[in-house]
Amino acid sequence: MCPFVRARRGSRPRLFLSSVVLSCAALCAAAPALAARTVTAVEVRTEAQGAVIAISTSDAGKPEINSFVLSEPPRLVFDFADTVLDPELPDAVPVESPRFNQIRLGQFSIEPEVARLVVDLSRGNPPVTWELVPGERKGEALLLLHDPDVTMLSEPAVSRSEGAVVVRVPGAGGLECSVGEAGDPPRVYVDLTGAALAEPMALECEHEPLRRIRGGAQEPVEGRPVARIVLEFSDRQAYAVYPEGADLVIATGPHAWALPLPKYEGSGKLRGKKIVVDPGHGGDDIGAPASFGPPLRGPYEKDIVLDIGRRLAQLLEAEGADVTMTRSDDTCVSLHERAAVANRLRADALVSIHCNSFDRPNTLSGTSVYYDHRHSMRFAELVHEELIAALGTESKGVRNANFAVIRRAKGPGVLVEAAYINHDEDRERLVHPEFRERAARAILRGLTRFLCEGSG
Numbered sequence: 001m002c003p004f005v006r007a008r009r010g011s012r013p014r015l016f017l018s019s020v021v022l023s024c025a026a027l028c029a030a031a032p033a034l035a036a037r038t039v040t041a042v043e044v045r046t047e048a049q050g051a052v053i054a055i056s057t058s059d060a061g062k063p064e065i066n067s068f069v070l071s072e073p074p075r076l077v078f079d080f081a082d083t084v085l086d087p088e089l090p091d092a093v094p095v096e097s098p099r100f101n102q103i104r105l106g107q108f109s110i111e112p113e114v115a116r117l118v119v120d121l122s123r124g125n126p127p128v129t130w131e132l133v134p135g136e137r138k139g140e141a142l143l144l145l146h147d148p149d150v151t152m153l154s155e156p157a158v159s160r161s162e163g164a165v166v167v168r169v170p171g172a173g174g175l176e177c178s179v180g181e182a183g184d185p186p187r188v189y190v191d192l193t194g195a196a197l198a199e200p201m202a203l204e205c206e207h208e209p210l211r212r213i214r215g216g217a218q219e220p221v222e223g224r225p226v227a228r229i230v231l232e233f234s235d236r237q238a239y240a241v242y243p244e245g246a247d248l249v250i251a252t253g254p255h256a257w258a259l260p261l262p263k264y265e266g267s268g269k270l271r272g273k274k275i276v277v278d279p280g281h282g283g284d285d286i287g288a289p290a291s292f293g294p295p296l297r298g299p300y301e302k303d304i305v306l307d308i309g310r311r312l313a314q315l316l317e318a319e320g321a322d323v324t325m326t327r328s329d330d331t332c333v334s335l336h337e338r339a340a341v342a343n344r345l346r347a348d349a350l351v352s353i354h355c356n357s358f359d360r361p362n363t364l365s366g367t368s369v370y371y372d373h374r375h376s377m378r379f380a381e382l383v384h385e386e387l388i389a390a391l392g393t394e395s396k397g398v399r400n401a402n403f404a405v406i407r408r409a410k411g412p413g414v415l416v417e418a419a420y421i422n423h424d425e426d427r428e429r430l431v432h433p434e435f436r437e438r439a440a441r442a443i444l445r446g447l448t449r450f451l452c453e454g455s456g
C-alpha cells in the first residue's frame with residue numbers, strides 16, 4: 001500500500017485568492033447567500049483495486065458532484081458545486097499507479113463557485129468507475145476510483161467433500177492462477193493475477209489437516225496486482241486447483257482430483273479459432289499398456305487419450321472453436337497424416353494427447369508437456385502450468401523434443417503426457433472420468449491463455 005500523497009501546500013498563484021474574495025463580495029452584495037464549501041486538503045492513496053481521493057472540506061454535508069469523461073488525453077472530471085479551493089492547494093497531485101497519472105485541481109468557475117478535480121488516466125486503460133462516500137473525519141468525502149480490471153476477493157468458504165477438504169474462493173474462477181507448494185509448515189499457495197484482498201487475511205480452520213488460510217498481496221506483475229492465498233496443513237497434502245463456474249476450488253486430500261465437476265459452461269472465448277485435437281495411437285497401435293506383457297493388459301493408452309481428446313473437443317466447441325480431431329474413434333492414423341491435418345487447416349493450435357510409461361512399473365509418475373518449435377514453448381508452459389495445478393500430479397516439466405507430430409506441424413503444437421500408465425497411482429487417476437475431465441479442462445485453459453496472449 002502506498003502512503004497518502006498529501007496536497008496541502010503548493011504554489012497556486014495568489015491571483016486565485018483575490019478572485020475568490022471578489023466573488024464572495026459580489027454574492028454578499030446580491031443576497032445573504034450560503035457560504036461556499038472550501039476544500040482544504042486533497043490526499044490520494046492508491047490501492048490494489050484503484051485509488052482513494054480523500055477530500056477535506058469545511059462543510060460536513062455531502063458535496064454535490066457532476067462527473068464526466070473527456071478524451072485526448074483520457075480523463076475523469078469531477079465538478080464540485082458551491083465549492084472553492086483553498087488557494088494553498090497545489091495545482092496537481094502525482095499518483096503512483098499504472099492506471100492514473102495525476103490529479104489536477106482548479107477553480108473552474110467563480111460564479112457559480114465550481115471547483116474542478118481532474119483525474120488523468122493512463123492511455124488504453126478500461127473505463128474507471130467511481131463512488132463518493134463519507135470519510136471518517138468531519139467534512140471529509142472519499143472519492144473511490146475503482147479499477148474494473150481488478151477482482152476483489154472475499155473470504156473463502158471451507159467444506160469437506162468425499163474425504164477431501166475443499167476451499168472455495170468466490171469470484172476467482174476466471175483469474176489467471178499459478179499454484180505451488182512449500183514445506184515447514186506444509187502449505188499450498190495459489191497466486192491470482194488481477195486480484196486483490198481488501199485486507200490481509202488469516203483464518204484458523206478446524207478441518208484437519210487444514211490448519212490455516214492466509215492471504216495477502218504479492219509484488220504486482222506488469223502493473224497488475226497479485227493476491228496470494230496460502231493453505232497451511234499439519235502434513236503434506238495432494239491437491240487439485242480448478243475453476244468451478246465463477247469460483248476457484250482448491251481441493252486437498254489424496255483423491256482431490258476425483259471430486260465431481262459441474263457441467264462446463266462455455267462463453268465463446270475461442271470463436272473463429274481452428275484447433276486440432278490429436279489423441280495418440282489407435283486401432284492396432286494400443287500405445288503404452290498398463291503392464292508389459294505377455295499378456296498385455298489394459299487399460300490401454302489409446303483408449304484413455306481418445307476419451308481425454310473427445311472431452312477436450314467438446315470443451316473447445318463450447319468455447320466456439322472450430323475443432324478437428326485427427327481420430328474420433330479407435331482407428332489408426334499415421335503420424336504424417338496427424339501433422340498434415342493441422343497444416344492443411346493452418347490450425348491456430350495442435351494438441352497431441354498421450355500417456356507416459358517407463359520400462360520399470362511404479363518407478364516414474366507425473367505430467368509433462370513437450371514442444372518442438374521455439375514458437376510453441378510458451379504454449380507448452382501454459383498448458384503444463386494448468387495441468388499441474390488442476391491434477392496435482394508430479395511435475396515432469398516442459399521439454400523440448402522432436403516427436404514427429406509436433407515437429408511436422410508448422411503452427412503452434414504441444415504434446416501432453418498426462419500421467420504414467422504403468423504407475424499404480426497415476427493409472428488410478430487416468431482411468432477415472434473426473435481426472436480425464438480435469439485434464440481436458442486444464443489443457444483448454446492453457447490453450448486459451450496462449451491464444452489470448454497472442455504470442456505465436
Ligand SMILES: [Zn+2]
Pocket residue numbers: 280281287288301353354355
Ligand atoms: Zn503415446
